[in-house]
Amino acid sequence: MTATCSVPLIMPRRGRGLALLCVLAGLSCSAILIIWYGMNSDRDYIHPVLTQLLPAGHCACQTSTTFQCSTCLACPEATLQKPSSLSNWQWDYPRDASNEALQQSQCRVAFPGLFEDVVRAERHWLGQGRIAMEDLDEIHLEQGMVRAFISRGYLHVVAARAKGDDHRRKIMGVLGSIHRALAADQDRSLRKDMEFVFSVEDKVEDVTSPDMPVWVFARTPLEQGVWLMPDFSFWAWDNPKNYIGPYDQVVEHIQQLDIPWDEKKPQLVWRGKPSFAPKLRRALIEAARDKPWGDVKQVEWSTGKNVLKMEDHCRYMFIAHVEGRSYSASLKYRQACNSVIVAHKLQYIQHHHYLLVASGPNQNYVEVERDFSDLEEKIQPLLQDTESARRIARNSAQTFRERYLTPAAEACYWRSLFDGYSNVWNASATQRINQDGKQRGLRYESFILLESSMMYEFQADQLQFGP
Numbered sequence: 001m002t003a004t005c006s007v008p009l010i011m012p013r014r015g016r017g018l019a020l021l022c023v024l025a026g027l028s029c030s031a032i033l034i035i036w037y038g039m040n041s042d043r044d045y046i047h048p049v050l051t052q053l054l055p056a057g058h059c060a061c062q063t064s065t066t067f068q069c070s071t072c073l074a075c076p077e078a079t080l081q082k083p084s085s086l087s088n089w090q091w092d093y094p095r096d097a098s099n100e101a102l103q104q105s106q107c108r109v110a111f112p113g114l115f116e117d118v119v120r121a122e123r124h125w126l127g128q129g130r131i132a133m134e135d136l137d138e139i140h141l142e143q144g145m146v147r148a149f150i151s152r153g154y155l156h157v158v159a160a161r162a163k164g165d166d167h168r169r170k171i172m173g174v175l176g177s178i179h180r181a182l183a184a185d186q187d188r189s190l191r192k193d194m195e196f197v198f199s200v201e202d203k204v205e206d207v208t209s210p211d212m213p214v215w216v217f218a219r220t221p222l223e224q225g226v227w228l229m230p231d232f233s234f235w236a237w238d239n240p241k242n243y244i245g246p247y248d249q250v251v252e253h254i255q256q257l258d259i260p261w262d263e264k265k266p267q268l269v270w271r272g273k274p275s276f277a278p279k280l281r282r283a284l285i286e287a288a289r290d291k292p293w294g295d296v297k298q299v300e301w302s303t304g305k306n307v308l309k310m311e312d313h314c315r316y317m318f319i320a321h322v323e324g325r326s327y328s329a330s331l332k333y334r335q336a337c338n339s340v341i342v343a344h345k346l347q348y349i350q351h352h353h354y355l356l357v358a359s360g361p362n363q364n365y366v367e368v369e370r371d372f373s374d375l376e377e378k379i380q381p382l383l384q385d386t387e388s389a390r391r392i393a394r395n396s397a398q399t400f401r402e403r404y405l406t407p408a409a410e411a412c413y414w415r416s417l418f419d420g421y422s423n424v425w426n427a428s429a430t431q432r433i434n435q436d437g438k439q440r441g442l443r444y445e446s447f448i449l450l451e452s453s454m455m456y457e458f459q460a461d462q463l464q465f466g467p
Contacts, residue, residue, distance in 0.1 A: 093402045098248070100184035100411035104419075107412035114404055114413055116354040117228040118420035121213075124224050125424040131213045132426045139197050139214065142207040146171055148178075149195035149441055150418065153188035155179050156441025158195075160458040168455050170200035172448065173232030179444045180235075181414035192422040200232060202326040215417070218327035218348040228351040229417060231329050234410050247332065248407050250310065254336045255401075257311045261338065261390050266383055268342060268375075270296045270320035271308045277324050280344065280370065284322055287372035293379055296320065310336075317389055318342050318366075318379065335400040340382065340393045341365040344372060351413055355404050357395075364395040434461055 091110040096102065102110065125131055141147060143163035149156050155178055162168040182188055198215035199207045208214050210223035217231040237244040244250060268288060274281040288294030295316065297306040313319050314337035321331050321341055327348040334341055343365055346353065358367040366382070368375050382389040403409065434440050438461040450458070 091403065093406075096408050097402070097406040099408045100180060101186060102408055102412055103186060104412075104415065107416065111404060111409050111412055113355055114352065114409060115416045115420075117349070117351055118413075118416050121224075121227045122420040122424055125213065128225075130424045130426040131421075133195065135213060136195060136197055139208055139212050141197070142199075142201075143167060144170075144201040145197060145199045145207055145214075146175070147195070147197045148175070149193065150178075150182065150191065151193045151441075153182055153185065153191045155182060155444040156460070157444065157447045157458065158441045158460050160455055162456045164456075165452065167200060168452060169238065170232040171455070173235035173237075174198060174200060174229070175444055175447070176235045177230060177232075177410070178414060181411045181418075184411055185415055191418065192425070193427075194418070194422045194425040195427065196421060198229060202324075213421075217329075218350050220347060221349070227417060227421060228349065230351055230410050230413060231327075233329050233332075237329070244310075247405070250333060251336045251401060251405070254311050254314055258314045258338055261317075261386075261393065264315055264317045264339065265295070266317050266386065267293050267295045268318040268320055268379060269308070269313055269316040270322065271299050271306055271313075272322065272324075274298050277322065280322050283370075283372045284320060284344075284375070287375040288320075291376065293318075293383055313337060314339055317386070317393070318382070323348060332400065332405050335396055335405065338393050338397045338401075340389050341396055342368060342375070342378070344368050344370045352400070352404050352409075355399055357399075362395055362399075363392050364399045366392065436461070439463075 089106060089109060096110065108115075136147065139145075139147075141159055141161050143161045144167045146160045147158040149158060155175065157175065160171060162171055182191070185191065196215055197213075200217070201207050202217070204210050204214070204216055204219060204223050204226055209225070210219070211225040214226050215229045216226045217229065219226050219228060233244070234247045236246045270284060270288075272281060274285065285296055285298070288296040299306045299308075310333050313334065316339060318340045319334045319337060319342065321328065321334055321343040323344070323346060327350055331341070331343070331350070332352070341364075343356075345367060346356075347370075355364075357364050366378050368378050382392075440461055442458075442460045442463060447455075447458075
């Protein structure tokens with residue numbers, strides 16, 4: 001009796017256990033699918049509860065960067081140590097903006113604060129015992145990376161790896177910018193030889209360790225070993241679906257079409273894909289939803305819905321800026337407008353971010369929390385006092401459009417990067433010939449003539465040189 005009675009008592013418990021496991025598995029799968037949908041959907045609306053459940057993803061939402069620039073915008077130029085030959089020289093936007101051949105001393109006078117990250121990286125590597133060839137040899141070239149050297153003032157490509165045409169175009173943009181800065185250098189022939197590695201990927205962690213001396217477009221405050229360089233789109237941004245062109249050409253076009261302040265819409269505009277950074281971007285969408293001052297919408301590139309040309313953003317008094325997978329190259333395009341930039345606390349640093357000023361007489365943008373919880377309280381006073389908003393917008397245009405994002409400033413930054421890096425480059429000379437007697441690098445002028453397919457996995461010492 002005991003044995004026969006035990007069967008019906010045990011079997012239901014097993015059945016209940018299996019059923020519970022099935023229910024838990026089903027709930028887990030449903031939760032995963034719902035969160036996946038929330039992270040990858042570009043729908044205008046998903047329930048706020050789901051928005052709260054979304055993980056931070058690529059954005060560490062509790063971290064941000066506060067810039068304390070030692071050669072700040074508040075410091076008048078008169079306090080700078082000017083060489084006697086430059087005692088009467090001052091930056092003049094119409095005259096100097098496109099002058100890529102400014103002397104080093106002129107660069108220092110024209111762009112105080114622009115070279116902060118070069119100084120930081122140089123100090124870091126002085127403390128690390130400088131950079132040797134062995135340090136570069138330890139860097140594995142991932143896709144989107146290039147190894148190159150400058151010798152006798154000329155750029156040579158040692159190796160390059162590109163995953164498709166997007167990488168290749170970005171690599172060509174960086175190499176073109178380096179060549180342009182060298183070609184305009186009045187002391188080109190006196191420049192020290194040096195070798196370096198750069199990456200065109202969005203994030204340092206995509207390709208290498210933050211301790212490696214790689215040149216990158218953006219970094220977080222903890223990524224101390226890397227060196228910041230201007231991003232590829234200063235040369236030009238172009239792909240089959242979206243032609244933008246050289247940055248200075250975009251600025252010229254925007255200036256021609258920009259409208260007077262009093263004619264701008266008293267609204268905050270933003271267009272983008274929420275799925276690029278769902279936690280951040282959906283927070284902006286919800287903070288501005290149904291607000292009379294908000295014109296914040298997701299775009300559908302496949303249909304063209306809600307797409308807004310860059311110059312049309314300038315028709316608004318306020319333009320929102322949100323980081324994407326990492327940094328967002330679109331900030332400088334927004335800064336080309338005579339409008340107020342509204343940005344959350346930034347996690348990623350680009351080379352010109354040190355010039356961002358969030359308060360005081362030189363304020364040139366409005367900073368809000370990363371979850372946009374204070375967006376309305378920051379916008380409303382400026383809607384009521386549009387003269388204050390006009391001052392911030394004008395400061396932004398004068399600081400970035402008319403000074404620190406000009407072709408002259410970009411060339412000055414590149415040469416400052418060359419100088420700072422070469423000061424900690426520990427090799428006495430860059431090898432032009434390897435141990436097998438083959439040339440290690442291909443001159444830039446020859447590299448750009450290669451077939452695109454040859455650039456995807458390029459190794460200079462595998463080429464046949466000579467007639």
